[in-house]
Amino acid sequence: MLNSKIPAGPLDNKWTDYKGHCKLVNPANKRHIEIIIVGTGLAGASAAAALGELGYKVKTFCFQDSPRRAHSIAAQGGINAAKNYQNDGDSTFRLFYDTVKGGDYRAREGNVHRLAEVSANIIDQCVAQGVPFAREYGGLLSNRSFGGTQVQRTFYAAGQTGQQLLIGAYQAQERQIALGNVTQYSRHEMLDIVKIDGKARGIIARNLVTGELERHFGHAVLLCTGGYGNVFYLSTNAMGSNVTAAWKAHVKGAFFGNPCYTQIHPTCIPVSGDHQSKLTLMSESLRNDGRIWVPKKQGDSRKASEIPEDERDYYLERRYPAFGNLVPRDVASRAAKERCDAGYGVGTSKQAVYLDYADAIDRYGKIECRKLGINNPDADTIRKQGMAVVKAKYGNLFDMYEKITGENPYEIPMRIYPAVHYTMGGLWVDYELMTTVPGLYCLGEANFSDHGANRLGASALMQGLADGYFVIPYTIGNYLADDIRTKPIPTTDPAFEAAEKEVRERIETLMKIKGKQTVESFHKRLGKIMWDKCGMARNEKGLQEAIVEIQQLRKEFWSDVRIPGDIKEMNPELDKANRVADFIELGELMCKDALNRRESCGGHFREESQTEEGEAMRDDENFQYVAAWEFKAVSNWELHKEELKFEVAKPTQRSYK
Amino acid sequence: MEHYNMNLTLKVWRQKNKDDRGQFETYQVKNISSEMSFLEMFDVLNEELIREGRDPITFDHDCREGICGACSMYIDGRPHGPWEANTTCQLHMRAYKDGDTIVVEPWRAKAFPVIKDLMVDRSAFDRIIQAGGYISVNTGNAVDANAMPIEKDKADLAFANAACIGCGACVASCKNSSAMLFLSAKVSHLALLPQGDPERKDRALNMVAQLDKEGFGGCTNTGACEAVCPKEISISNIARLNSEYLRAGLTVDK
CATH class of the missing domain: 3.90.700.10 (Succinate dehydrogenase/fumarate reductase flavoprotein, catalytic domain)
Structure with a gap:
């Protein structure tokens, strides 16, 4: 039932072939099509810029006070690209191969090859925007090495590469705002997806300054909301990084892929x-x-x-x-x-x-x-x-x-x-970056797609920008071409009303609890359970205990959390409570996924599955699949499997000896 | 490094919303470790306030590693506190000793209205960037990245200016609430690169016009901005901006 929509044909032709045959939307129609983008990090800002340039009407949302503060900004080391400027044997194939191997053979070949193909275009685009990468005395670009590779393919700007790339994408986005193609909503948090006739048609967002709920329509919705490492409380993520947007989408029908894959x-x-x-x-x-x-x-x-x-x-x-x-x-x-x-x-x-x-x-x-x-x-x-x-x-x-x-x-x-640093898991998406909800896309770290069970260094920036600048502009047209006759749906539609009511009631419920324990204290306890039992090493007993403890924690949260202040004002504790409530539910799913995967692979180390030397031992026969979880009810999920096929990069026991 | 604990008195600006007049409130915090960051000390205080049924202090913060530019406290009369080239989130409590009193205020400038307590609205900075702080190149138009060699020194200088985190400390420190350091860093970043050349005249003129429209003050070369900038953006950029602006004004042909 899961269709990854990988194009047929040889690996290195798939993307070219797809681009040559996907449906297009003509410029006159693009003007009437509205797209919502949630999150303005590398994936969101680059998508906003690229789609705005194409002529779509775009709305962007971020919880920070400016799109420039998204956490992509904190990435330090660099961005990979198969340029082979160093003449050291690099190629698109090698970048593809290193990434599949680095991901411990748990990523899709088709997606990863596309990523390697567009990597070089990203560097060109960023330089054209004025991103000041490090240079040699001859005036040409400098490279360095990163883990898991034997070539120098990483472009960098001192230890602030993420900052420079994000500022580049942010400026491109601001340019589209100035041109009237993009409207930006800062200090706004997405609190639900609106579905009409099975398709994503908008969002409910909360203005964090006034506390008001807002309804926004879009022909399509893009989630570019980053990873969920803060489920561990302590992580390298920003304080505000959260899973809420992705989790709401999950509850509304988007499958969650490989939630247990966490990068430490x-x-x-x-x-x-x-x-x-x-x-x-x-x-x-x-x-x-x-x-x-x-x-x-x-x-x-x-x-x-x-x-x-x-x-x-x-x-x-x-x-x-x-x-x-x-x-x-x-x-x-x-x-x-x-x-x-x-x-x-x-x-x-x-x-x-x-x-x-x-x-x-x-x-x-x-x-x-x-x-x-x-x-x-x-x-x-x-x-x-x-x-x-x-x-x-x-x-x-x-x-x-x-x-x-x-x-x-x-x-x-x-x-x-x-x-805890990065989460390879995320919303399940097909080759077109669409989730299991039609019209709902997921880009960047928020999706599960390109890094398998372990991400190599300098590949997160590459994926965020690949998705936003070079993938979504093609794949979204293939969907929207069939939607050109859909007029904007008024936000008075019953589906918007129902979604807003649900959000409002949840907030009111949270505020009415008036318990004794702070939001922060719950978050810390969740983080401790996750780190101790679903962290760097996991085993069956620990994971089973963690699930019970998290369920207990959830009950306690919903009966004893204390949130000060009011709904209709700037109230960071309320914002945090909303996020922690979702983290608690996610934590349980992560443990469930980790329990199900009785093998070690990449960042997921099951103590029961290791070699005599203590290295991770995969079980390709039983676990060479993406675990895509469907939400049924609280604490109740159904597992769907997407089998992974390796036609070019044949799985071997990963060795770096 | 020896660690120690301390008790402190905090005088913090409290303001319910932009229309409220606002006032200082005094808090005692106990057993603060010298290993904590300044914001972690605020976390401890806020947890205590919540437990006592009082309203916690609202402040902007996100990455807590000195790069997102969200944090913005005016500490004892200086943006981001006593350390050089630093952001509030990277200020650590070993800068203080037992018994100290610390006064904390929001950024104060007409163009940065207070939202609540220590949190201000800096969207004026986004609008200044919208006025021209970019290179107009649509996705897909780029030539090979190495097609245009750029002198290393110039590229390095462009990078030094592109390192601005848009926190607004320059504005907060300036007696005129001028945003010239912020603006000049962006104009310099783009003017120093060949890619930025085609638009440099309009960029300088339009961004300065937007700056005035937002209600920031003029620059009188006091140098306070440079002294507090967490990324050590040089005030010589303001001279470069002035020459860009003058040249554009004298030679623009529309």
Whole structure:
């Protein structure tokens, strides 16, 4: 019953063939077609710009005070593209292959190949918009490596690549606003999808400043609302990042794909105490030059500088000599957890490993001295020169580390530990990015489609912009071409009224509870259950317990939550309560999905399924499918399976040794 | 790094909505760890207020890693507090000691009306960008990214200006509530790149016109903006903007 609509024909022809044959909407008709876009990160802003340019009437919504603040802005390291500017053997095929392998053979070949094909266009488009990528002295673009690959295909702008790409997309969106093609609604949260005759035809949004509910019609609705990592309470996501829009769509009929696939990023600043509100990532690009180690002795409490070289265990280099510190994120995270669990962790919490730049400073220092013609430089000169190079490459990241921890990473190795970062799961979409609700699309991190069970570094920015700039402008036309005779439906339609009533009643119910416990305290408890039992390692017993605990938590939430203030005003606690209520329901589904998937793959590690060396062990015979969950009622889902076929990238046991 | 706990007195601006007159209220916070961020200290206070049945303090914040530009507290007379090149969310409590009193206000400028407590409306910045803060290139029109080499120094300088996070600290610090640092950063980012060249005249003229329309004040070169900018955007951009504007005004041919 699930039709992924992958075009027939050879893999490298599918997208070209699709574009050559999909239906088109003529410019005169585009003017009469309205499209709603929820979320204005890379996927949403790029879609808004591209669709506005085509002449559609677009409305965009974001909960932040400006589209420029969407959390794509915080992506640090870079964006992949198969340009092969470095002459190091890259190609569309290799980017495709690395991504499918990196995703542990749980992504669709057709989607991933398309992503690799359009990757080069993204870089061209961004440069044309004025995105200031890093350049070499000759004036051409610079590249660096990221985990899980052996070529240099990552384009970057210092440690602020996401910011620069988002500002580019934001400016393109603002240009369409100025031209009257796009209308922006900031500080608005989508609280429901409106369906008429089975098709998505609009949304109910709440103006967060006034508390008023609004009805908006669209011939089609695009959700570009990002990931759901905040279900863990502590994550690298922004405080406002939430699953609400996607969850409402799920409850209204959109299947949820692979909810248990969570990416735990290996290099984050460790938790410092109970007050912690979020975790901060240190870009994966740091693993290019930094070396990760722990002491060879258990419970070693000496300072890093007092531990001699031969008493250090560079465990990634030891276990994975081929990729070393550049193994994919899932592998690096589990290896850190393994060392800390075994008692080799460092710092006061012992839940951290070192990321050390001493060698890099020395190596770069020597190169600089050679360049400058300094013969027999002393250690201080080498160090000074090396520090200048490291500062130029990673300065903003080092500054951020120092601000948070109060320690100088040029002098003392950084302490890092894995943290929840990205969610590969999301709303199930077909090749056209349409969910199981006709006319409802899902783009970027919010969908499940391109990263399988593990996303490679520098691929999230690529996917968000691919979906928005280069995929949806084609695929949405194929749907809307049949809709050109549909006149805008007045928002007085009973379907809008019913949806608004449902939203209003839920808010009133929440406000009337007037219990004792704060929203934040529920969120923290949910996060702890998820991290302990559905985090980096999962097992049957833990997941079963988690499901019961989450169900209990939900009951408690709906009978004892305390929300201050009123409905008709700016009330961030109410906004948060709405989101946490949805996170609780999602948490249960994630555990259910993780329980069902009795194999290890990518970011999903089932303790029951591992090799003798402790590596993740897939079970292709039984689990080579996308788990797409259909919502039936609270705590009740039906599983649908989309079988994955690999015609080109044949599944093998992933090895980075 | 030695950690310690502290008790503090906070004087915080409370204002129910844009029409309310507003006033300071005083709060005592106890056992604040030096490892907390400034906003985590506010989280602790808010949790306490909610438990006591009082209204928590509303403030803007999102990424909490110094890049989204949402946070915007005016702390002891300085946007984003005492640290150099910093945002409120990255200010940590080790900047304070036991017994300190801290005064926290919203950004204050006519063009940034208060929504509630410490939260203000900065949509004027979006409208300034709409007036020309972009390069007009439709999706799909681009040539190969390496077709046009760009001098590294210029590209680096464009990047330094594109690093603006649109927080509005420059406006909040300025005695004239001028937004010239924000505007000049965008004009400079685009004027320094060859891609931005075809539109540079209209861009300078239209963006400045919008700036005036929004009710921001004029620049009198005091330099407060540069001193508080979390991304260290240089005031020399304002000189560049002035020359762009002058040149456009003298040579524009429509």
